[in-house]
Amino acid sequence: MKRWQKPNGQLPIMIDSAGKGLYVHWVPGDPLRALGATTLAHNAHALYTHTLDESWLARNLECIHLSASHLESLLTPEGRVGGAGYYVEVPTRIEWDGVTQCYAVDAFRKTAELCAKAGDQPKSAHWAELAERVQSNFRREFWREGHCVEYIHPEKGPIDRHGMTDVDWAAIAVGMLPKNQEDLLWEKVRDDKGFRYGGMPTSISTAPETYEDWEFIPADQFPHFDHRHDLAAMGRVWYLEAWARARRGDVEGLLDGLQAVERAGRPNGYSWQERYFPSAESIKPGGPMTYCEYPANLVRITNQFLFGLDPQVDGTLRVAPRLPESWWEAGWTAALRVGAGSLTLLGAEGALAGTWEDKVARKLVLAPPTGKTWKEGGLGGGDKAVVEPLLAVREVKAGERVEFELTFG
Numbered sequence: 001m002k003r004w005q006k007p008n009g010q011l012p013i014m015i016d017s018a019g020k021g022l023y024v025h026w027v028p029g030d031p032l033r034a035l036g037a038t039t040l041a042h043n044a045h046a047l048y049t050h051t052l053d054e055s056w057l058a059r060n061l062e063c064i065h066l067s068a069s070h071l072e073s074l075l076t077p078e079g080r081v082g083g084a085g086y087y088v089e090v091p092t093r094i095e096w097d098g099v100t101q102c103y104a105v106d107a108f109r110k111t112a113e114l115c116a117k118a119g120d121q122p123k124s125a126h127w128a129e130l131a132e133r134v135q136s137n138f139r140r141e142f143w144r145e146g147h148c149v150e151y152i153h154p155e156k157g158p159i160d161r162h163g164m165t166d167v168d169w170a171a172i173a174v175g176m177l178p179k180n181q182e183d184l185l186w187e188k189v190r191d192d193k194g195f196r197y198g199g200m201p202t203s204i205s206t207a208p209e210t211y212e213d214w215e216f217i218p219a220d221q222f223p224h225f226d227h228r229h230d231l232a233a234m235g236r237v238w239y240l241e242a243w244a245r246a247r248r249g250d251v252e253g254l255l256d257g258l259q260a261v262e263r264a265g266r267p268n269g270y271s272w273q274e275r276y277f278p279s280a281e282s283i284k285p286g287g288p289m290t291y292c293e294y295p296a297n298l299v300r301i302t303n304q305f306l307f308g309l310d311p312q313v314d315g316t317l318r319v320a321p322r323l324p325e326s327w328w329e330a331g332w333t334a335a336l337r338v339g340a341g342s343l344t345l346l347g348a349e350g351a352l353a354g355t356w357e358d359k360v361a362r363k364l365v366l367a368p369p370t371g372k373t374w375k376e377g378g379l380g381g382g383d384k385a386v387v388e389p390l391l392a393v394r395e396v397k398a399g400e401r402v403e404f405e406l407t408f409g
Helices: 035-051 054-073 098-117 121-141 166-174 179-189 235-247 251-268 293-306 325-330
Strands: 151-153 157-159 275-277 284-286 309-311 316-319 332-338 341-348 351-357 362-366 374-378 385-387 392-396 401-408
Touching (some): 035 098, 098 166, 166 179, 235 251, 235 293, 293 309, 316 341, 325 341, 392 401
Parallel strands (some): 316 362
Antiparallel strands (some): 275 284, 374 401
């Protein structure tokens, strides 16, 4: 992205077929302004944790700093992040979208981790402080009567009258709230079927009929445009729901979402459209055909949340499968990749076995299923392996192949 990055760190919201970047959105209110900076932070963090390529990090650290600086420029002194809709154009959510606040905190945290790894402690401390500032402001301004404010409008103030929204999922996913508030919010969203439009996860609002005309593009300005096209279930919101369910340890809810998406794609040769519109009885798809968002998130959610693959900046690979009891009873297998590394897992009732090999050295950390503890078993390597009730740890050299077999109860 260096090619399209402006001197102030701004990145385009899209790049057209001619290779030209678009920096100002055509929708009034200029939504998606924070999307480029947060996406770069997330992608940079993912690239590094999957490869542990320190030379890549050194070459790209300035680009990462610049992008985070542009995100910082969208902050008010109190810590409210501007940019209108984070990943929605209509409704435009002018000017301070709740989802933007959550993703900004996560982006600043990830940038701080990368800076610390690169040895730049002052920058790391700066980005970490900004994450705390935005989170603190979110707790002051975006919590109201047991749920999260959807967005704050510069003239109309806090908007929170559209039922439960994707901001609620985002707040749980990122860990934005104190525990007592998160617990209360979780009880409200966990089983709320209003987030399923025609059974499809996940919508931006459980009360789509409550949006008002002023929250969308004026029809007389764009007469041929679908003025409510983001009032839909979309893969980007489903990812937030899955992330939140993984944090809360909701195995059944996580799997239910995966199965719902699989059912929708099966009749179409496992292809999906971008949006699924409000409907109580049947799926109403819209947007581009064979859009990549749902299948990409299907893979991402399976790897990251179902099988619990978590590569970290310090070289740790944490593996924590979140699978229903019935899977362990029946037995299951998985062949997974983390960067150039290869991981196989074989689950059975009361047992987990598998292999790990990578071209870079890592610390392999295996967590037992939720509510269980490791009983016995081994990871090879003598004093390089430690098996404790809640963690099994093995230092693995570059190019070394490790076999493990553990029991739990």
